[in-house]
Amino acid sequence: MDRNKAKRVRQLRRQRHVRRGIVGTAERPRLSVFRSNKHIYAQLIDDLNGVTLAAASSLAIKGEVGYGGNIKAAAAVGKALAEAARARGIDKAAFDRGHYKFHGRVKALAEAATANGLKCSESRKPQPPPGEAKKPAKGEKKPAEGKKEKGKKEKAEAGAPA
Secondary structure: OOHHHHHHHHHHHHHHHHHOOOOOOOOOOEEEEEEOOOOEEEEEEEOOOOEEEEEEEOOOOHHHHOOOOOHHHHHHHHHHHHHHHHHOOOOEOEEEOOOOOOOOHHHHHHHHHHHOOOEOOOOOOOOOOOOOOOOOOOOOOOOOOOOOOOOHHHHHHHHOOO
8 A cells, every 4th residue: 555545544544533522513613623734724613514614724814924834823723713703602612633633733723712712622631729739649659848859969078078
C-alpha cells in the first residue's frame, strides 16, 4: 500500500473513533476543526438537520492575523467563532477534533472559543476547588514544609574543614 494511502486510512480510523460519540444538535452543535498547513477552519454543525450554523477561518480574518498557520491565528479563529455563536444564541458545543491531537493549534482554538463564551473544551476529570490542597496518593510521602534540603554543594561545604 502507498505510504500516503496508508496514512489516510489511519487518519480516517482515528476520525471515526473520535466522532463516534459526538452528535451536534441545534442547542449543542458539533464544533468541527480542519487544519491545513497554511490555515485553520472551524464550523458549528447541527448534525440532526445537516446545517452549518456558524463558521470561521484564518482565511476569512487574514488581515487580522497575517499568517494563518500558527497558534495566534487559531486563537483568533476560536474567538471569531465564539462571537458568531453568541450572535446565534449558542453557548455550548461538542468539540470534534477530527483526527488531530488536542494540542497546538487545535487546543488554542478550543481554549480561545471557551474563553470567549462558547463552552467546548470542558475537562472530564473533576477538578478540586482552587482553595483545597491536593492530598497525596496512597504510598506517597507528604512534602516537608519549611525544611530546606541541602544540595550536593552545600553538603560538601558543610563537611569541609573551615
